[in-house]
Amino acid sequence: MNRLPVYLQILTDLELTETSQVSSDQLAALANVNAAKVRKDLSYLGTYGTRGVGYEVAFLIYQIKRELGLLTEWKTIVVGAGNLGSAITVNGGFASRGFPVVAIFDVDPRKVGTIVGELTVRNLDEMCEFVRANGVQIGVLAVPSTAAQSVADDLMAAGIGSLLNFAPVVLTTTKGVTVRNVDLGVELQILGYHEQLRGQASSQPNRVSV
Amino acid sequence: MNRLPVYLQILTDLELTETSQVSSDQLAALANVNAAKVRKDLSYLGTYGTRGVGYEVAFLIYQIKRELGLLTEWKTIVVGAGNLGSAITVNGGFASRGFPVVAIFDVDPRKVGTIVGELTVRNLDEMCEFVRANGVQIGVLAVPSTAAQSVADDLMAAGIGSLLNFAPVVLTTTKGVTVRNVDLGVELQILGYHEQLRGQASSQPNRVSV
DNA sequence: TAGATTGTTAATCGATTAACAATC
DNA sequence: TAGATTGTTAATCGATTAACAATC
Numbered sequence: 001m002n003r004l005p006v007y008l009q010i011l012t013d014l015e016l017t018e019t020s021q022v023s024s025d026q027l028a029a030l031a032n033v034n035a036a037k038v039r040k041d042l043s044y045l046g047t048y049g050t051r052g053v054g055y056e057v058a059f060l061i062y063q064i065k066r067e068l069g070l071l072t073e074w075k076t077i078v079v080g081a082g083n084l085g086s087a088i089t090v091n092g093g094f095a096s097r098g099f100p101v102v103a104i105f106d107v108d109p110r111k112v113g114t115i116v117g118e119l120t121v122r123n124l125d126e127m128c129e130f131v132r133a134n135g136v137q138i139g140v141l142a143v144p145s146t147a148a149q150s151v152a153d154d155l156m157a158a159g160i161g162s163l164l165n166f167a168p169v170v171l172t173t174t175k176g177v178t179v180r181n182v183d184l185g186v187e188l189q190i191l192g193y194h195e196q197l198r199g200q201a202s203s204q205p206n207r208v209s210v
Numbered sequence: 211m212n213r214l215p216v217y218l219q220i221l222t223d224l225e226l227t228e229t230s231q232v233s234s235d236q237l238a239a240l241a242n243v244n245a246a247k248v249r250k251d252l253s254y255l256g257t258y259g260t261r262g263v264g265y266e267v268a269f270l271i272y273q274i275k276r277e278l279g280l281l282t283e284w285k286t287i288v289v290g291a292g293n294l295g296s297a298i299t300v301n302g303g304f305a306s307r308g309f310p311v312v313a314i315f316d317v318d319p320r321k322v323g324t325i326v327g328e329l330t331v332r333n334l335d336e337m338c339e340f341v342r343a344n345g346v347q348i349g350v351l352a353v354p355s356t357a358a359q360s361v362a363d364d365l366m367a368a369g370i371g372s373l374l375n376f377a378p379v380v381l382t383t384t385k386g387v388t389v390r391n392v393d394l395g396v397e398l399q400i401l402g403y404h405e406q407l408r409g410q411a412s413s414q415p416n417r418v419s420v
Numbered sequence: 421t422a423g424a425t426t427g428t429t430a431a432t433c434g435a436t437t438a439a440c441a442a443t444c
Numbered sequence: 445t446a447g448a449t450t451g452t453t454a455a456t457c458g459a460t461t462a463a464c465a466a467t468c
Contacts, residue, residue, distance in 0.1 A: 005396045009378065023425065030380070036428095036461050043427055051426040052468040068399055069406025076398070083297035088394065090293065091354075099398045137405050138398065144301075161408060162401040164394075168219065170240070178404040180397055184298065184374075186215045187390055188286070188309045188348065189278055191372040194388040195347050196279025198371060233449065246437050246452095253451055261450040262444040 001067075003041055006031050008064045015057050023054035070098045075134060079151050080142035081106035081114070081121045084166060088140055090117040099138065103130055107147070124151075131158040141165045152179075211277075213251055216241050218274045225267050233264035280308045285344060289361050290352035291316035291324070291331045294376060298350055300327040309348065313340055317357070334361075341368040351375045362389075 010030045014022060024042070028035040042049065045063045049055045065071050076099045078085045088094070089101050104116050107124040114121050122130070130136070139155045141148050141163060148167035155163065162178040165171055168186070173179050220240045224232060234252070238245040252259065255273045259265045275281050286309045288295045298304070299311050314326050317334040324331050332340070340346070349365045351358050351373060358377035365373065372388040375381055378396075383389050 002400070005393075005399050008399075009393075009396075010380070025425080034461060035425095036463090037459090039426065040428085040460085047427070049426050050468060051466070052424045054425065067403075069402045069409075070399060072402075072406070074398075074402045074405055083293045083300065087293035087297055094395055094398055097395045097399065098402060099395075138401055140398075161405050164397055164401060170220070176408065178401060178408075180401055182392065182394070182397055183215075183219075184392070185304055185307045185309075186219075187374055187392055188284075188304055189215050189218075189280060189307065190212070191348055191374060191388060191390055192279045192282075192284045192308060193277075195284055195371050196282070198386065198388075199279075235449080244437060245449095246439090247435090249450065250436085250452085257451070259450050260444060261442070262448045264449065 001041060001044065003031070003033070003037075004064050004068055007038070007041070008061065008068070008070075011057050011061045011064070015061065020057055021054045022057055022060075024049075026054075073098055073100055074138050075136045076101050076138040076140060077127070077131065077136050078104045078140045078142060079106075079124070079127065079155075080144075080147075081108075081111045081116055082142060085140070085142035086116050088142060089119060101140075102134060102136065105130075127151075128154055128158040131155060131160055137161040139163050141167055143167060145169045211251060211254065213241070213243070213247075214274050214278055217248070217251070218271065218278070218280075221267050221271045221274070225271065230267055231264045232267055232270075234259070236264075283308055283310055284348050285346045286311050286348040286350060287337070287341065287346050288314045288350045288352060289316075289334070289337065289365075290354075290357075291318075291321045291326055292352060295350070295352035296326050298352060299329060311350075312344060312346065315340075337361075338364055338368040341365060341370055347371040349373050351377055353377060355379045 007027065010027065011022070024035045024038040028038045031038065042055065042060070045067055048059060048063055076094065078089050078101055081104050085104060089104050094101060101119065103122055104119050105122050105124050105127045106112060111121050112123045137160065139160045141151055143151055145167040148165060148169050149171055152163055152165070152171050152173070156174050156177050160177065163171070163180070165179060165181045166184070168183045171179055217237065220237065234245045234248040238248045241248065252265065252270070255277055258269060258273055286304065288299050288311055291314050295314060299314050304311060311329065313332055314329050315332050315334050315337045316322060321331050322333045347370065349370045351361055353361055355377040358375060358379050359381055362373055362375070362381050362383070366384050366387050370387065373390070375389060375391045376394070378393045381389055
């Protein structure tokens with residue numbers, strides 16, 4: 001369920017402000033969704049609410065984490081030690097969210113051996129062996145578009161489970177590997193679309209929004 | 211329409227391979243969707259196909275760009291000159307996709323004045339004035355979570371149109387500002403969820419997938 | 421008990437897709 | 445004309461939400 005991470009973030013914030021109980025109405029307001037939807041989403045986890053009272057924040061956090069598989073750590077590697085790969089490795093704070101970055105790789109000999117965060121950049125040649133030997137589950141592709149498919153092929157051959165791909169290409173995948181594409185250019189394009197709509201709204205009010 | 215950027219990318223690839231005509235069947239296969247959906251999506255742009263033949267690639271690219279507002283350039287600034295902000299400014303290649311990054315800002319005096327790509331990092335103090343003076347439409351927030359709301363408030367006060375936010379916080383927004391959140395941690399969490407499902411599928415085959 | 425809120429049903433809404441006449 | 449493919453209708457499917465009995 002795609003909305004559970006949103007609830008999780010809100011609940012985590014609430015816990016920091018010492019809130020121990022929350023109603024579906026409150027949660028819905030914070031998440032900008034319908035209260036019935038919140039109850040339906042949460043009832044999917046089990047019947048953990050108390051009628052007339054609401055939900056216990058800490059318990060709900062635990063149950064969502066359980067459902068999302070965040071009680072386990074998933075070993076993650078980053079491929080590409082450029083700015084993006086470094087950003088993810090260093091300040092992503094992913095380790096605290098259950099995704100320890102256990103290695104970072106690059107093909108550029110000038111980058112191999114340098115330090116990124118707490119890791120030393122390894123040579124791409126060692127990647128497959130490392131994945132196999134350490135049972136790495138998740139690979140983050142922060143490489144140029146031209147290299148993405150090749151790196152993905154290597155990782156899949158080495159038995160990786162899931163890929164997070166930042167290169168703006170449609171990867172060909174084998175087996176049951178899950179791929180998630182994040183194209184930052186597309187994110188901007190969507191904003192551009194909204195900017196255009198804004199312009200049309202003020203000048204040509206004869207068009208229904210989509 | 212959220213699928214148009216996907217079609218656009220595929221069509222652009224096709225154009226590079228000298229393909230001038232494409233059918234809804236072919237496009238659907240490349241985009242991993244139903245052919246009827248492709249035709250319905252494209253018919254929204256207008257009736258640009260030819261029965262018995264298909265669609266002209268170049269013309270379709272133009273029409274999608276027009277619809278998405280990609281024939282105009284949208285002035286973009288990046289706030290935060292860390293690894294993430296640098297990655298976006300330098301190798302995002304967003305300028306070629308219609309989003310020229312016209313300035314980058316940081317609060318850290320050690321970063322102000324340094325060069326990122328073709329830009330000199332400016333002081334955050336100058337940001338509002340710059341946005342107003344140059345009519346910047348889009349702001350990219352590559353700052354720590356703690357700073358995100360404050361920077362967003364400043365940008366909105368200065369009249370920015372849309373924000374792309376990488377900080378894992380729910381921003382409070384005023385007026386008709388469009389905000390798009392990209393939480394890389396959430397992206398990983400979704401992969402973690404799939405990893406967990408994979409594990410359950412092999413051990414406990416008594417659970418229907420979601 | 422009275423008030424509040426859940427869990428769930430049933431209605432509604434919108435998105436997807438099969439099917440096919442139109443037509444190149 | 446025969447084959448291919450669009451554009452669109454109508455059916456299907458799934459997601460959202462209003463409503464309310466259950467119950468704390």
